[in-house]
Amino acid sequence: xxxxxxxxxxxxxxxxxxxxxxxxxxxxxxxxxxxxxxxxxxxxxxxxxxxxxxxxxxxxxxxxxxxxxxxxxxxxxxxxxxxxxxxxxxxxxxxxxxxxxxxxxxxxxxxxxxxxxxxxxxxxxxxxxxxxxxxxxxxxxxxxxxxxxxxxxxxxxxxxxxxxxxxxxxxxxxxxxxxxxxxxxxxxxxxxxxxxxxxxxxxxxxxxxxxxxxxxxxxxxxx
Amino acid sequence: xxxxxxxxxxxxxxxxxxxxxxxxxxxxxxxxxxxxxxxxxxxxxxxxxxxxxxxxxxxxxxxxxxxxxxxxxxxxxxxxxxxxxxxxxxxxxxxxxxxxxxxxxxxxxxxxxxxxxxxxxxxxxxxxxxxxxxxxxxxxxxxxxxxxxxxxxxxxxxxxxxxxxxxxxxxxxxxxxxxxxxxxxxxxxxxxxxxxxxxxxxxxxxxxxxxxxxxxxxxxxxx
Numbered sequence: 001x002x003x004x005x006x007x008x009x010x011x012x013x014x015x016x017x018x019x020x021x022x023x024x025x026x027x028x029x030x031x032x033x034x035x036x037x038x039x040x041x042x043x044x045x046x047x048x049x050x051x052x053x054x055x056x057x058x059x060x061x062x063x064x065x066x067x068x069x070x071x072x073x074x075x076x077x078x079x080x081x082x083x084x085x086x087x088x089x090x091x092x093x094x095x096x097x098x099x100x101x102x103x104x105x106x107x108x109x110x111x112x113x114x115x116x117x118x119x120x121x122x123x124x125x126x127x128x129x130x131x132x133x134x135x136x137x138x139x140x141x142x143x144x145x146x147x148x149x150x151x152x153x154x155x156x157x158x159x160x161x162x163x164x165x166x167x168x169x170x171x172x173x174x175x176x177x178x179x180x181x182x183x184x185x186x187x188x189x190x191x192x193x194x195x196x197x198x199x200x201x202x203x204x205x206x207x208x209x210x211x212x213x214x215x216x217x218x219x220x221x222x223x
Numbered sequence: 224x225x226x227x228x229x230x231x232x233x234x235x236x237x238x239x240x241x242x243x244x245x246x247x248x249x250x251x252x253x254x255x256x257x258x259x260x261x262x263x264x265x266x267x268x269x270x271x272x273x274x275x276x277x278x279x280x281x282x283x284x285x286x287x288x289x290x291x292x293x294x295x296x297x298x299x300x301x302x303x304x305x306x307x308x309x310x311x312x313x314x315x316x317x318x319x320x321x322x323x324x325x326x327x328x329x330x331x332x333x334x335x336x337x338x339x340x341x342x343x344x345x346x347x348x349x350x351x352x353x354x355x356x357x358x359x360x361x362x363x364x365x366x367x368x369x370x371x372x373x374x375x376x377x378x379x380x381x382x383x384x385x386x387x388x389x390x391x392x393x394x395x396x397x398x399x400x401x402x403x404x405x406x407x408x409x410x411x412x413x414x415x416x417x418x419x420x421x422x423x424x425x426x427x428x429x430x431x432x433x434x435x436x437x438x439x440x441x442x443x444x445x446x
Contacts, residue, residue, distance in 0.1 A: 003310055003311070004310055007306075007309045007310040008306070008309075008310065066429065066432050066433070067425075069428075069432050070424060070425050070428035070429045070431075070432050071387075071421065071424055071425070071428070072387040072388065072389070072390035072391075072401070072424060072428075073387075073390075074390045074391060074393070074401060075390055075400075075401055075420065075421060075424055078401070078405065078417065079414075079417055079418075079421060082408060082414055082417060083231065083414045083417060086230045086231070086414055087227075087230075160292075160293075161384075164293075164294075164295035164296070165295070166295075167295035167297045167298055168295075168297055168391070170297070171394060178295070178297065178298055178301070182301065182305075185305065185306075189309070190309065191302070191305070191306035191307075191309045191310075194298070194301060194302055194305065194306050195302065195306060197298060198294050198298050198299070198302060201293060201294045201295055201298060202289075202290060202293045202294055204293075205293040205294075206289060206293050208293075209289050209292045209293045210289070212292075213334060216334065216338045217338065217341065
């Protein structure tokens with residue numbers, strides 16, 4: 001028991017690690033704040049393309065979505081981080097991570113939003129058009145608000161996944177929470193920083209997880 | 224253009240690392256199979272245990288599900304592989320990935336199975352019990368068959384997500400596709416092995432993405 005506390009919850013080491021972990025947590029938050037809206041915006045574009053009237057747009061959206069959902073995100077990240085320099089463009093780690101996240105998460109948000117748009121009855125769009133709204137206005141004011149509301153649980157679930165995914169940025173040496181923790185671990189030969197990082201992720205994401213369980217349960221009860 | 228092909232599709236380099244990447248595909252497939260099997264089995268068991276309504280047990284199951292849904296899988300792998308040895312528990316890379324990813328899948332599967340069980344109206348339980356079936360019989364013969372249908376789509380999509388997470392095992396030195404591709408890249412200092420790895424993932428995962436799409440429409444949760 002004592003060895004466990006010494007090895008996993010070593011207060012002395014945690015005190016030293018704290019500033020690094022705090023910095024890492026800051027980077028994780030920054031990365032999430034960049035990656036989530038970026039992915040959502042990309043996904044919205046994809047969803048609009050895949051429900052548009054142009055066959056070319058629809059097909060390109062499907063190919064894009066399937067392609068980037070097939071790659072594990074870590075593969076995509078390494079490809080961007082190691083491959084781009086050979087094209088004469090060496091992105092800083094943050095940019096590489098942002099590009100990889102845009103490619104990956106936009107395809108997931110795209111699928112969710114597409115399902116949302118398809119769940120809105122066509123009569124809604126027709127009614128909006130016949131009251132004199134333009135196509136854009138009817139999309140903006142009538143269809144999208146209902147579409148997004150219909151898929152809120154899936155959007156939350158995907159956002160949870162994106163924030164968790166930021167941990168893979170540690171593999172390309174972006175100093176986010178996991179990277180910081182592993183650095184301190186390798187210097188101190190003590191696992192407490194990594195355990196602490198795990199607990200920080202838990203504290204950060206627990207509210208989202210609880211919210212999600214609530215949604216799942218209400219979804220079941222409505223049926 | 225020839226520069227681009229030489230860089231990313233260098234035939235000589237690709238042929239050299241092809242056997243390694245194929246070997247990696249075998250490891251990826253094996254890891255995916257063991258993770259999905261044990262993860263789903265554990266998740267199903269926990270979901271069923273939860274329907275026994277034993278308060279302490281339920282609290283533990285909820286805690287387990289919350290922790291493993293909130294903490295990023297990469298953090299869990301790193302704790303199992305790098306942190307546990309500091310307190311004397313040592314697993315190989317493959318075993319670490321197996322354990323870590325199985326627990327993550329089990330946490331999500333438990334929540335899905337439990338939501339499925341909840342979705343079966345109380346009257347079904349009561350009718351089953353009053354027709355003389357005992358608890359286990361009503362669960363097995365009446366409730367679970369109805370619950371399972373609702374869980375097929377979300378369980379499939381979770382299982383597919385976790386198989387993509389096998390790429391994370393490269394971080395704990397498991398010789399799967401990404402690990403082999405990365406090794407090839409750093410030996411040859413040419414990104415063609417990464418391209419090869421990406422192609423290997425497409426071959427394995429495009430069918431899974433399509434399967435997921437099909438299952439989603441076939442067994443859609445009705446909202």
